[in-house]
Amino acid sequence: MSERRYLTVTALTKYIKRKFDVDPHLQDVWLKGEISNFKQHSRGHMYFTLKDQNARLQVVMFAGQNRNLAFKPQEGMKVLVRGEVTVYEANGSYQMYIKEMQPDGVGSLFLAYEELKKKLSQEGLFSSEYKKTLPKYPCAVGVITSPTGAAVRDIITTLKRRYPLTKIIVIPALVQGVNAAPSIVKAIQTANKMPDLDVLIVGRGGGSIEELWAFNEEVVAREIFASKLPIISAVGHETDFTIADFVADMRAPTPTAAAELAVPHINELMERLSDRKFRLHSASNKLMQHYKDRLTALQKSYAFRFPKNLYAQKQQDLDRTMDDLEAAMKRMVERKHVKWEQLAGLLARNHPKKQWEAEKLTLEQQTKLLTKQMQQTLQKKQWEFQHKISKMDALSPLKIMNRGYSLAYQEDGTIIKNVNQAEKGDTIQVHLQDGRLECEVQDVKERKGND
């Protein structure tokens, strides 16, 4: 009879594990199933079971792999997974270590998402240099979302609680379904035409990848990029990231967080205002104190502390000056007096009375002489006058003509003194003492020596 060999449990399990680990079909397995018994360890590792109608498989996804999941695994969710199958020796059970996971049925959506993300990123739509700055104190906030539902309520409630000063304008848009993307685009365009808006919140509450899909559409991404108003994206839950989130000027994990990012808290503003008021008082008081100190310093200076000294000095100066003035005046008066006396003496010696008497005598003499001279001159003039009158009387042509003489004149009034001044035929005038004759020359005869 042959001897039977007995293996240990460990040995058998190790043998089976090695068989699994070297099997190429088990190193890279693609699997689909439904999630159940989902647990997430505090350190981030995920443990759950994948099952279908007839079987179930234990699954582990370590934190290193699940950290970048674009969705949150949930109980009952159908998923596609990729990983390796191996044996967990402690339990003697086989299990799968997952490297990748995505919701089943939306694999193509994920591929489209990744492709679009890569494309737009390379174009620079996600670049921080294009991010617009949010206004600190917006006057009006535009909210682009469904007018019904939790998101709009959370946004409005938060805005009003934090910053009642801001105006809220809801621009309704579809956020789910095939018409959602064009609706969101149109709402963003409309908002950019409204004059009063300062900032936009664009988003919706959480949902499945299909429900959020509008915010992964290229047209929405490009419209967010083109918006002149700064945009805060507020799509889904904490762990969801849509293309809209990457393009937006600011990403908020929830609609409530978006409202918190959009406006300041009124209590913060009150505190800041108090700080400004305090600093205003402090700076003013400091400045006033500075000027007051300078004034005090001046007041403490020698001149102000001992004004009497300054006064006394001036008094002394004044006394000395007055003494000098008095002495100078006295000297001047004395000099003037001396000069006056000299002039008075000189004046006395030249009293005008004597001169006056002498001049009076001269005047009497001159007066007599003048009278005599005047009489003589007058007589002489009278004699000369009479003489001239007589002479003129003798020469008067009227007197001569009175004796029968006449004067002949040419037509132009020129007196004729010789016969050559007239010609035969000339008309001449002959003046007599009582009138004149108009004559015509008949012949001219010149008187010769013996004629």
Next chain:
Amino acid sequence: MTEKKDVTFEEAMKGLENIVEKLEEGDVPLEEAISFYKEGMKLSKLCHDKLSHVEAEMEQILKENGELESFQVQEDEA
């Protein structure tokens, strides 16, 4: 300077901050400092009044025809 009409909260806050910075520089002439202080107190009061006595703006919704209408959120969300 004429009284500025309808100064926004942001403008008033900015103006107040500018005044505080100028006074804190410390080399302002006395009369100018007094003037700044008065203006600063006026702006401070304006900001405070806006924060304290603000009447909450009514939210509005944009209609298809482009008009704005008062908007009330449904409070009975289950």
